[in-house]
Amino acid sequence: SKYPDKKLAILTCMDTRLLELLPAALGIKNGDAKIIKNAGGVIVHPYGSVVRSLLVGILEVGVEEVRVIGHTDCGVEKLVERGIDQQHIDIVRHSGIDLERWLGGFESVESSVHETVRRLKEHPLMPKNVRISGFIMDSATGELTRVEE
Secondary structure, eight states, rough: OOOTTTEEEEHHHHHHTHHHHHHHHHTTTTTTTEEEEEETTTOOOTTHHOOOOHHHHHHHHOOOEEEEEEEESOOOOOTGGGTTHHHHHHHHHTTTOOHHHHHOSSSSSHHHHHHHHHHHHOOTSSOTTTTEEEEOTTTEEEEEEEOOO
């Protein structure tokens, strides 16, 4: 069914280590939740695809709860190490784009999860009766820790 059995949506990182850890830690199986993944499990734009997907899940398929789940040992490959010319990187930076943040970088996973939860709760189109919470998963053990508001 297109309707998630647990009425749950999860926003998380695309890290492959979470493929088995996440369902085990949450006690979910195929069909229980809508899972949205991107680099860092973050909202880059308030009207981008992540928020759109969450709102469609809430409005069209009955999602009642959103969990933002970051993880330890998260990182994005450096562009220069992959052969991208420094001049191109400088052009992007000088055009007003915070390249590290755009690529999913953040000071700490806890602050990233906290900020994403805050953005969702304060979003003008987010229904107020949707439960939104944040967690950090240990990428080695699968242990979940709630991020306090």
